[in-house]
Amino acid sequence: MKKDTSVKRWLKNNYFIILGVIGTIYFIVVTFLFIQAYYDSLNLSSLIDTKAFAEYGSHLAGIGAILAFFFAFATFLKVESANRKKDFETTFFNMLTHFDSIIAQIKVTKENRIEHLNPKNNFEKEYAGRSALNVLLADYLAFARELINIDELGDDDLETEELRIPYRWRQVYNHNLESLPHYFRYYYTLVKFIMTSDKRIDRSLYANLLQAKMSSSEMGLIFYNTFYNSKISQQRGAKEFQTWLNDPDINLFENIDAKSVLSTADLKAKCPKIKFKFEQNK
Incomplete structure (x- = not known):
């Protein structure tokens, strides 16, 4: 090919x-x-x-x-x-600039976090931009690894880890409705702009430029929101977006760190066509 x-x-x-x-x-x-x-x-x-x-x-x-x-x-x-x-490049780089401004406006405070996750965390500190996204992923991974607590004992949806992953993602997501939905929608718009562009445009080049701006924590957040958010999976274009993330020619996820997901086996099962760099560097 x-x-x-x-x-x-x-x-x-x-x-x-x-x-x-x-x-x-x-x-x-x-x-x-x-x-x-x-x-x-x-x-x-x-x-x-x-x-x-x-x-x-x-x-x-x-x-x-x-x-x-x-x-x-x-x-x-x-x-x-x-x-x-x-024209494509002008629009694309303008979109990247706007994407940076969206990220800069993301803030995480005590009100946005699940406080009981880790008592060693500084919940009084305010985080902004990519630092906020890093904190949100760390909170989610810690939260998803937790066993069922007393408040959750009567919830049949939490009997297995597989069921806890989407349940606890929704909780983190719902704590950040002012920032995360906007962030994910704009990222989707950027990817769609690349993938639906003229075939004569080198899509892999611009996908690499987009990927270069993404931290591994952001890729982890996008992974869980794409594959474990039931609200997202029901939206138009969700399956298409999952296909794009699994496209081996643009490799949007190849730089994701193994520490940014709960299970690398799950990551590879959802994106079987991607050659992840953490596997190649072993």
Whole structure:
């Protein structure tokens, strides 16, 4: 698949050279056939045979007109492609800038956290930006690993760890409704913008730029919200988004840290096509 993509990319970037080679070959072939046709009777009269040269010139003029049309059309396509790429990049980088502003506005205080998680945590401290997202993931992982407490004993949904994961994610999510839903929606919009762009856009390049801005904690939060939030899974485009996260050609999740999830086996089961770097660095 990657080989086919590279061939198409080469053809797209070198069509002017291809047209030039075709024109040169045609010129050589027509010249050869012309000489071959008049070789047997090559004499002074044939050399100045204006009719023969007129036919030869007509052939060259015809192919010249055809090549001129294709050169003009190729130039138009190249300019249009350059403009489309420029428009895409302008929008994409503006979206990245806005995404940074959304992250900067995220705040986590005592009111946003599950206090009984870890008494050693400083619940009086306020966190903002990516530090806030790091704290939220750490809180969730600790919360999800907890055994059933007294208040939860009567809840049949918590009999197994598999059932506790989505239940406790919803609690963390509901404690941060002013920030997390907006964050996740905008990330989804960014990924959708990349994946639904013109096929001539190098999607993997821009996916890598997006991934470079993401911390491993953010990837962990996105993983649990995507696969364990029942409200999200019922929304339009949820399955498509899960497919994008599992796309081996853009690898949005390849840099996630093993410590950012409860179980790497679960992560690999949800995204079986991704070659995670934490596996490659073993």
